[in-house]
Amino acid sequence: MEKRLQGLEKKILIEAGETPAVVYEMKKQVDSFREKLESVEHLSWLGLFKDLSEGTHKPSPFYHKRTLHKTREECEHVREKFLHMSSLEVSEEVRQYLKTPTFDNWQWEDAEIMVLLQVMYTDLDFIPTFNIEPEVLQQFLFEIYRRYNNIPFHNFKHCFCVTQMMYGLIWLTDLRSKMDSIDLLIMLTSAVCHDLDHTGYNNAYQINAQTELALRYNDISPLENHHCAVAFEILERTESNIFRNLSTDQYKRIREGIIKCILATDMSRHNEVLNKFKSILPVFDFTNKDHRDVLMTILIKVSDISNEARPMEVAEPWLDCLLQEFFNQSDVEKLEGLPVTPFMDRDKVTKPSSQTGFIRFVLLPLFIELANLFPCLEQHIIDPVRKALDYYTKMEKALETEQQNRAQSENAAKSKEAAGGRQDSQTDAGPDTSEPESQLT
């Protein structure tokens, strides 16, 4: 197929003088198909599978097994850098910038990101308040880094962005004066842990493919339950348990809070969580624990899907990462004969089509409710989201126009070709006796 495509490409290039976009698109699909055949183990009978597995895990449709989990060397290298850098002073300018939604994650490498997370725990006064030893915090952050996988979207940088947005929201809304330190610790730590060990395949896939996670959690938020379980696995170990100096009651409250927050990030529960918040909003009371608990779930949800609230040069690469992960999943779903998640299908989704609906029907309704409680957020998170909507709406229209133009010129070319073909055959077959107009319609 690849050879035939190359031959075709050459022929078109000679005849047309340039390679049309459709050929590039076909080449991309062939590459992606080949990659799938090489990496999906159950298709090994095709003779293309490259066994990259390190251990004896159950076969699973991960990206390349070689690259999903971080290697020991990779982790050690980052850990050394992090430990070296963590003794250096982070400037006041960076500390202030870190409190804003305009923060650009792409400028920072992973070891630096770990230092920035350490700054967040420090500047919220968690270290003295909860008697967290610096080495324990460092070990905790290292384990967190280690347990985020090398996948396009749900990786360590996503963990950082969500945490940084949560951190920014805490400062912008002056939550320190409204909620106690334990609530803030729950919120920040939930954000840090919320997608631990994500493999790049969403809950629909987990359930349809009957993965180990879906079986373990009976199809109920398999991923979120797993992220949470991994978080407490890390916190179980004394050397990385940042809560180890807290009382049993404090630990219990923190565990309950983190579980609630992480489970609330399952998007299939979006309306349930948002409606609960809407119902208490008119009588919202910071002294009411139930109200605070709901607010915490809203804050983590907002942080989780807040990429479009960031400057365009920060947000747009995130969309590319998200679509890369989505398309990978739908490709695997097609290969495995599973239901294909429509918003992940590369044949149906474009960048703007993915964003306009999401911003209109998911992002804005959620952000607006939070801004009802904290009007100061309007300028920080709603204005940029509206700008993004405008940007993608224009892009969507431009794409539509381009598609229409392309379809028109393709139709015109086809008609011309058909007319030419008929003329040729008429020349071969002798004089035409039919009316010329009827041949065109």
Ligand SMILES: Nc1nc2c(ncn2[C@@H]2O[C@H](COP(=O)(O)O)[C@@H](O)[C@H]2O)c(=O)[nH]1
């Ligand atoms: N079309 C878009 N979908 C988005 C975007 N940001 C997030 N999402 C979706 O929400 C979930 C968030 O939950 P997570 O815990 O998995 O991170 C994510 O998986 C996407 O499905 C976006 O900008 N556009």
Ligand SMILES: [Zn+2]
């Ligand atoms: Zn997330």
